[in-house]
Amino acid sequence: MTARLIDGKAFAADLRARVKAEVAAMRAKGITPGLAVVLVGEDPASQVYVRSKGRMTREVGMNSFEHRLPAETPQADLLTLIGRLNADPAVNGILVQLPLPGHMDQSAILDAVDPAKDVDGFHVLNVGRLAAGQKAMVPCTPLGCLMLLRDQLGDLAGRNALVIGRSNIVGKPMAQLLLRDNATVTVAHSRTANLPDLCRRADIVVAAVGHARFVKGDWIKPGATVIDVGINRTDDRLVGDVDSDAARQVAGAITPVPGGVGPMTIACLLANTLTAAARANGLPDPE
Numbered sequence: 001m002t003a004r005l006i007d008g009k010a011f012a013a014d015l016r017a018r019v020k021a022e023v024a025a026m027r028a029k030g031i032t033p034g035l036a037v038v039l040v041g042e043d044p045a046s047q048v049y050v051r052s053k054g055r056m057t058r059e060v061g062m063n064s065f066e067h068r069l070p071a072e073t074p075q076a077d078l079l080t081l082i083g084r085l086n087a088d089p090a091v092n093g094i095l096v097q098l099p100l101p102g103h104m105d106q107s108a109i110l111d112a113v114d115p116a117k118d119v120d121g122f123h124v125l126n127v128g129r130l131a132a133g134q135k136a137m138v139p140c141t142p143l144g145c146l147m148l149l150r151d152q153l154g155d156l157a158g159r160n161a162l163v164i165g166r167s168n169i170v171g172k173p174m175a176q177l178l179l180r181d182n183a184t185v186t187v188a189h190s191r192t193a194n195l196p197d198l199c200r201r202a203d204i205v206v207a208a209v210g211h212a213r214f215v216k217g218d219w220i221k222p223g224a225t226v227i228d229v230g231i232n233r234t235d236d237r238l239v240g241d242v243d244s245d246a247a248r249q250v251a252g253a254i255t256p257v258p259g260g261v262g263p264m265t266i267a268c269l270l271a272n273t274l275t276a277a278a279r280a281n282g283l284p285d286p287e
């Protein structure tokens with residue numbers, strides 16, 4: 001059996017098209033959603049992300065505000081900019097591109113963003129709301145993974161899900177989302193014992209480890225759905241956290257790298273900005 005490839009690129013294009021249609025409807029009411037992206041420093045990967053976020057924001061008809069600050073910017077200046085964006089009614093979403101330079105206190109910066117404009121879902125209030133089962137801004141990468149899983153599997157209730165990785169950006173919010181959808185969730189990390197055995201029991205595997213081809217083919221339960229979040233550059237190409245050639249022989253469905261989770265992240269960022277704009281203007285949440 002060869003696993004079905006989950007086409008995140010096509011799913012993301014469809015999601016962006018739906019966002020674009022909603023933006024057009026909002027603009028007809030005189031509202032143009034706006035996303036501000038703040039980049040501090042010259043990290044090459046971050047520059048690529050920020051550029052493509054700006055392009056896709058404009059493509060769906062939203063305003064894109066890009067703020068580039070030098071790496072040595074004092075934290076106080078960044079906080080002043082965030083305060084200005086918080087107060088600006090044309091800005092519905094604020095994204096501070098990570099990683100920040102070492103002299104900055106990342107959580108102080110993230111928590112300075114107005115939670116209503118926190119389209120990355122990293123503000124501690126949104127983290128808490130998600131954990132408490134309340135309406136929250138949800139981090140984009142795990143939200144994209146959840147959409148792909150629901151599309152593949154329908155109801156996730158009662159499924160055994162294994163999340164490998166416990167970062168605030170991917171692993172922890174992914175676990176919360178799966179729990180909210182009534183999956184039975186295990187979270188693995190670098191101190192987990194018997195990871196291969198845990199993996200062999202999982203109907204759903206979400207790998208967010210940051211090590212190339214870390215999850216082996218013989219760890220996968222036959223027919224399982226595998227979401228590979230990893231982006232690792234090796235041998236001049238991108239590979240995921242799953243040994244995909246081997247896993248494809250066993251899994252029921254798997255996301256490719258690239259073309260799986262990656263495109264979903266930006267599409268979900270646009271969807272979150274649309275939601276923030278709707279809420280700011282007293283409109284119902286978009287579907």
Ligand code: NDP
Nearest residue numbers: 141165166167170189190208209210229230231261262265
């Ligand atoms: P982090 O480095 O923040 O977290 C990695 C997690 O993996 C940690 O919780 C760590 O455990 C765990 N881990 C490390 N080694 C092992 C091991 N041997 N066994 C089990 N668990 C282990 O990474 P991120 O969550 O930020 O990102 C993960 C991957 O996803 C990266 O490849 C990144 O590039 C990619 N990514 C992709 C995105 C996309 O849009 N497609 C977006 C964001 C990330 P511990 O906590 O114990 O240290």
